[in-house]
Amino acid sequence: MTDQRINLATGLAACSLVTGLAAALGGRRKLGVFAAAAAAASTVLGQRNAKEAGELDSRVTAMTEQIRQLERAVASQVQNRMAAEDAVKSLSEQLFAAERRAGDASSAPIVINTSGEGGLTDAATGLFNHEYFHVALDSRIAAARRHLRPVAVALVQVVDGREGSDRPDAEPAIAAHALLETLRDCDTATRLADGRFGVVLEDTPENGAIWTLERVRRRIAQDHPNFTFWAGVACYPTHAFDVGPLIDCAEGALTAAYDWPQDRIEVAVE
DSSP states (O other): OHHHHHHHHHHHHHHHHHHHHHHHHHTOHHHHHHHHHHHHHHHHHHHHHHHHHHHHHHHHHHHHHHHHHHHHHHHHHHHHHHHHHHHHHHHHHHHHHHHHHHHHHHHSOOOOOTTOSSOSBOTTTOSBOHHHHHHHHHHHHHHHHHHTOOEEEEEEEEEEOSSOSOOOBOOHHHHHHHHHHHSOTTSEEEEOTTSOEEEEEETOOHHHHHHHHHHHHHHHHHHOTTEEEEEEEEEETTTOSSHHHHHHHHHHHHHHHHTSSSOEEEEOOO
16 A cells, blocks of 8 residues: 555656646646646655655564564573473482482392481381481472372371370381381381381372371271371472472371371361
């Protein structure tokens, strides 16, 4: 449309020039008036074309700026993606190292150390100990990040008695046996330094963790109805993204379970 108006303005200007020359040569007044009108029309069209050209330049400038902003945004996204890939690579390397340590620990002969120094198992139960609990949880969370899977961690305490605040811990071998008989091969049961039990459930959401612990509770209650079973559950990524905060969430849930005198399984608050 702009090109057509430019051509029209050019034609009117040429027409006014020819008409004006003809009027000057022939002395005809009508031709002179027509030439003046053509010149005015040419001027008007020229002004419109100049205005439209200015608006077009403004639009081109705005579009150019938008393109530059888009290019900067794309460049930023590329940098973020590269940073994310580097982070995933780092986590993968950490996972590989943790799994290698765990694999070496599982395949090597384990010497039970009653002092708790240098060994990976608990002397009283034969379960993995406090140090292995942290290694296993770190390894499972790293794998969960890579494969977008949930991980559940539970802290468990079993005491002898159904009433009172000074009930002693139950025989640890009984709870350890119930855990080993209930958990899957991919899950991890450990005995912590304070006498409680730490459980890591791979590829397990909240409801699956609750059902697993309920099966453990029933197995213990079947032969020892006088025991009290408490458990606190937290899940990755629902409650936390790292080992420390996830254990803190499970600790808070277990503390809430202590408020109940009877058996209780509590889930961390989101």
